[in-house]
Amino acid sequence: MKYKRHNKIIEIITEYDIDTQDELIAKLREAGFDVTQATVSRDIRDLKLVKISTKDHRYKYALSPHDDIHISAKYRNIIKETIIHVDYANNFVVLRTYSGMAQAAAAAVDGMGWSEIVGTIAGDDTMFVMLRDNNAAIEFAERLKLIGRGAEA
Numbered sequence: 662m663k664y665k666r667h668n669k670i671i672e673i674i675t676e677y678d679i680d681t682q683d684e685l686i687a688k689l690r691e692a693g694f695d696v697t698q699a700t701v702s703r704d705i706r707d708l709k710l711v712k713i714s715t716k717d718h719r720y721k722y723a724l725s726p727h728d729d730i731h732i733s734a735k736y737r738n739i740i741k742e743t744i745i746h747v748d749y750a751n752n753f754v755v756l757r758t759y760s761g762m763a764q765a766a767a768a769a770v771d772g773m774g775w776s777e778i779v780g781t782i783a784g785d786d787t788m789f790v791m792l793r794d795n796n797a798a799i800e801f802a803e804r805l806k807l808i809g810r811g812a813e814a
Contacts, residue, residue: 663704664804666694670704671724678721680712685722739769740808747809749802752795756788756805763788777801 666689673679673688682701689696705722712720743766746757758766767783770790777797782789792798 662800664800664807666696666700667704667708668807669694670701670708670710674710674722674724678715678719680720680722733773736769736773737808739765740805743769744805744809747802747805749798752792752798754790754792754798754802754805756790758786758788760786762786775801 669689669692670685673685673692677684677688679685679688682698682705685705686696686698686701689701708724710722710724713723715721743758743762744756745759748755756763756766763783763786767781767788767790770778770781770788777792778801779791779793781791790798790801792801
């Protein structure tokens with residue numbers, strides 16, 4: 662659920678000039694997310710959102726221009742272009758890739774540095790990702806499916 666909410670936050674701040682947490686909370690609630698101020702505050706920190714100046718001299722939330730985001734975009738693109746199927750069982754996520762692409766996908770997943778990942782193993786067209794618990798596996802699989810559909814996860 663956290664990754665869906667993060668994706669929605671990015672969508673909202675891209676579409677609207679949001680300058681307060683209250684505005685962001687209202688937009689999230691309109692989209693069906695029952696959030697608290699504390700949750701949104703953590704999400705802002707997790708997503709590394711910053712406030713930037715708008716043309717009319719107001720401020721709005723935006724993604725940080727920090728290099729990590731550009732690196733993540735590169736890895737996100739590798740994942741989007743190589744993974745063709747995502748499934749999970751318990752705390753493992755199994756990824757099917759195009760032939761010869763599993764190691765590239767594993768390197769991209771490892772490089773993204775998601776804290777819920779314990780490790781990856783890749784063959785030719787299959788990759789296993791071990792996560793810390795079952796819920797993390799479900800959320801991670803959902804995150805990868807969003808990336809596969811072209812959404813920012």
